[in-house]
Amino acid sequence: MGTVLGKSRAEKVSREVSLMASAASAFKSAPQQNKNGEGNTVPESGQGDDGAASKTENKENAARSNIQNGSTTPRKSPRKSVTNDTEVKAVTKIQSMVRGHQARQQRQKENEMATKIQKQFRKKQQKEKIEPQRRKSIKPEVKDSDEAESEALKKRHEERILRPRPWREDIPGMEENYEQLSKELQENFHAYQNEIDIVKWQSEQYIEQGVMSGTPLPRVLLISSNVPKGNYLLQVAKENPNIIVIQYNFQNGSYDDIIETVKQRLTEYKPECKARSICIYCMGTPGCLYLLYKRCCSSAKLKKGDEQDMVKFWKDMGTLMSKIPPISETIIHVMGCNILGQPTGEMLFQEIEELVKPNIVRLQAPLELSPSGKIMIETYFDFKKYKTWKTKRNTLTSVIDLES
Incomplete structure (x- = not known):
């Protein structure tokens, strides 16, 4: 401005x-006036000579007066x-x-x-105050601006995580307390769930007692079709109306088909009837059961939960077991293989017992030559016929005389 x-x-x-x-130049070009203030005019006719003579006389008189006064230079015009x-x-x-x-x-x-110098100086001074450690840690190598910014952000993030938090450090062992509380909550939840299952199981027990009053509980014998000479095993079974004999298809059957067949036969025996015990006669190895073709039942598969239909089969099997006391007689027997020949067999039985809960069911597979094995055989089979069938089942003869 x-x-x-x-x-x-x-x-x-x-x-x-x-x-x-411009005014001064015009003034110089104009005719000069005399000392009395009268300008030079054009002399009239007859008076020109007299005017010129008077002018010269005046100049001479002025020069003499100047010489008398001691000044020799002529005076300048005031304008x-x-x-x-x-x-x-x-x-x-x-x-x-x-x-x-x-x-x-x-x-x-x-x-x-x-002002520019002051701004630059203040900016530099502020950087030195705020990030002295960062300036020291910077290497002399030349890096891109993006890499430098990313490293600075990482460092700031680490410092933010490691900075002290007094509002959390005042409480000792906060993480341990959280873990303990979560464990306690889980235990309480499982306890409440178990109590609910027990109440439900008791109510179903009372209903079953009312339905089956005065009627003996049946026993179910499940025989796999891949058992050698299994058709003769159907004849070896006891001729007792309380024993339900079922032979299922090993090659093309499924777990749902087995459960549906058992339910149908129990309903034919009496509606809403449950089994006192179930005997599964199938092939297997120590620790594994081959209930169906290419379907091995082991503890590892049950724990992983990959075989959902297998897990569902054992849970449904638990619902078919009776709840009427004595509960010690509610058993699932396994025959036809040495399932308990390894510790994995015990693990398999424990896993199945956990799956069938809240139903209280035990699994047993005693050796046939032991006293408990003899009792198991006599529960489902005619003992003499069973021994005859057992000795002749692997022979080449297609006909077995069970009466001999």
Whole structure:
């Protein structure tokens, strides 16, 4: 703003000076007046010589008076001195304004440079105060700006994680308390769930007692079709109406088919009837049962839960078992293989007992030559016929005389 005003003033003064110079040039070209203030006029006819003579006389008289007074230089005209003074004043004024304008511009440049230097210095000083460690850790190697920013963000994130948190450090062992509380909650939840299952099981027990009052509980004998000479095993079974004999298809059957068949036969015996015990006669190896073709039942598969239909089969089997006391007689027997020949067999039985809960069911597979094995055989089979069938089942003869 100051520069604009200075320029306008300089233009105004230069305009005034040009006007004064033009006036002075016009004044010089005009005819000069005499000392009395009368201008030189064109001499009339007859008086020209007398006027010229009077002028010369006046000049001579003025020169003599000057010599008498001690001055030899002629006096300057007052109007010419006035014009020179005004010109000098105008020139000096213009010069002062121009110099002032230049000084103001110089001061403005100096102020701008000073403010810029101060900003840079403050910025540098602030960086040194805030991130002294970061500046020390920076390697002299040249890196891209993106990499430097990513490293700075990572470092800030680590510092944020590791910074002290007094509102959490006041509570000792907070994480341990959380783990303990979660374990306690899980235990309480399982306890409540078990109590609910027990109440449900008791209510089903009372219903079954009312339905089966005065009726003996049946026993179910399941025989796999891949047992050698299994058709003769059907004849070996006891001729007792309380024993339900079922032979299922090993090659093309499924777990659901077995459960549906057992339910149907129990319903034929009596509606809403449950089995006192179930005997599964199938092939197998120590720790594994081959209930169906290419379907091995082991503890590892039951734990993983990959065989969902197998898990469902054992749970449904538990629902078919009776709840009427004595509960010790509610058993699932396994025959036809040495399932308990390895510890994995015991693990399999434990896994099945957990699956059938809340139904209380035990699994047994005693050796046939042991006393408990003899009792198991006599529960489902005619003991003499069973021994005959057992000795002749692997022979080449297709006909077995069970009466011999």
